[in-house]
Every structure is written in structure tokens, then in C-alpha cells.
Amino acid sequence: MTHSILRIDASARAQGSVTRDLTGRIAALWPAAHVRHRDLAADPLPHLTEDWVSANFTPEANRTATQAKALALSDSLIDELRAADKLVIGLPVYNFGVPSALKAWIDHVARAGVTFRYTETGPEGLLTGKRAILAMASGGTQAGAEIDYASTYMRHILGFVGITDVTVVAADQLALDADASLARALDQIGELQAA
Structure with missing residues (x-):
């Protein structure tokens, strides 16, 4: 089976980024895979606007051409996500949370009626059958x-x-013992390869 991987990097660092190194190593575990690389720091996504929200909450059949255009990037990002069977996401921890570049991506792809829906029993995710590997780094x-x-x-x-x-x-906790932390992460990647 040929895998399709969506690799997402969000670190503001182009050089010396731990998460970029880890996502590269993880994606390389499947050398025959088709890898789509989205670098959210080098090519940042716009934050949501009032026009985007209005278009998103207008039923697709009723959207104007302008509204369809407002959602075109979001639709494209969701298509990338749907096409992948594996996600490899770089997760640098900034101030205890996700980088704003990654949050912008989440805002574009988490859409009611498209990637999840509300049912009588609660929300239901629509992107099933995928695996995600988060490459986390923290100080x-x-x-x-x-x-x-x-x-x-x-x-x-x-x-x-x-x-x-x-x-x-x-x-994690690179500021306390970077060498030991990186060694543990590389061991975890080795376990992924074995699995």
C-alpha cells in the first residue's frame, strides 16, 4: 500500500528546529509514500475573517461566487487532509500552547458539516481512518x-x-536536558518504525 502523508511544520525557526527535524525523520519512515509538505511558518495562512465566517455559515447551494472564493483556501486545505492517510504534525510548544500558525490551520479545517457534524448524540468527526503523529518539542x-x-x-x-x-x-523539557530528551524522541521514532 502506498501511503499518503501530510507533513505540517509550524515552527517559526527555519534552521535548528527540533520539530522540523522530527517531522522529517518520521515522514522518512515511509520512503515510498507521497508526502505533501505544508510549512505554516514559511507560507502562513490568513486568520478567519467576518467574510469567511459568513460564507461558512451560508449553505453551499446558496453561496455567492465571492463567498465560494472566501472558502477556497479552506476547501483546499481540507482536500489535502482528506487525501492523507497519515498526518505528521510538528508541534512546538509556544507559551504552553500551539503556535498561532498551527491554530490558523485548525480554524480552516475544523468546519461543521465538512470535517465534523452535530448529531442527536453529539458531535461526530468525519475524517476517520487516519493516523496522526505529533512531533512535540518544548523547553x-x-x-x-x-x-x-x-x-x-x-x-x-x-x-x-x-x-x-x-x-x-x-x-519535551529540552531546557532541562536536551540530549536525553532528544534521545527519548529518537527512540520513540524507532518504535514507530517497528510498529
Whole structure:
């Protein structure tokens, strides 16, 4: 089976980024895969506007050409997401949360009626059957700790749109012992390869 990977990088650092290194290593585990690389720092997405919100809440059949144009980028990002069977997402922790560049991507792809829907029993994600691997790096925040609003949020939002198979490769608390943290992350990548 040929895999289709959507690799997303969000680190503001073009050079010396731990998450960029990790996402590259993880994507390379499937050398025959088709990899679509989206660099949210080098090519940032616009934040949502009133025109976008208005278009999004207008039924598709009733949208004007201007409204369709307002959603065109979002539609394209969702198409990329749908086409991938694996997501490899760089997750640098900025001030205990996700970078604003990654949050903008989330805002474009988490759309009611498109990637999730509300039912009588609650919300239902529509992007099922995918695997996500988060390459997390932090200075002092421990992955999964009470103050980790990055990986816990990403697990939640991915699950909300139907992606429940989520693995975190954590190079966390780099400020405390960078060498040991990176070694643990590389071990985790090795375990991914074995799985």
C-alpha cells in the first residue's frame, strides 16, 4: 500500500528546529509514500475573517461566487487532509500552547458539516481512518502534564474531526536536558518504525 502523508511544520525557526527535524525523520519512515509538505511558518495562512465566517455559515447551494472564493483556501486545505492517510504534525510548544500558525490551520479545517457534524448524540468527526503523529518539542513543559495545552489540545481537536489514532513523539523539557530528551524522541521514532 502506498501511503499518503501530510507533513505540517509550524515552527517559526527555519534552521535548528527540533520539530522540523522530527517531522522529517518520521515522514522518512515511509520512503515510498507521497508526502505533501505544508510549512505554516514559511507560507502562513490568513486568520478567519467576518467574510469567511459568513460564507461558512451560508449553505453551499446558496453561496455567492465571492463567498465560494472566501472558502477556497479552506476547501483546499481540507482536500489535502482528506487525501492523507497519515498526518505528521510538528508541534512546538509556544507559551504552553500551539503556535498561532498551527491554530490558523485548525480554524480552516475544523468546519461543521465538512470535517465534523452535530448529531442527536453529539458531535461526530468525519475524517476517520487516519493516523496522526505529533512531533512535540518544548523547553520546560512536560508532554501530557496539566500545563501542556498543546498536545492535549491537538489530541482533542484531531479526535473531534474523527482522527483518534494519535501518537505523540515528545522531545519535551529540552531546557532541562536536551540530549536525553532528544534521545527519548529518537527512540520513540524507532518504535514507530517497528510498529
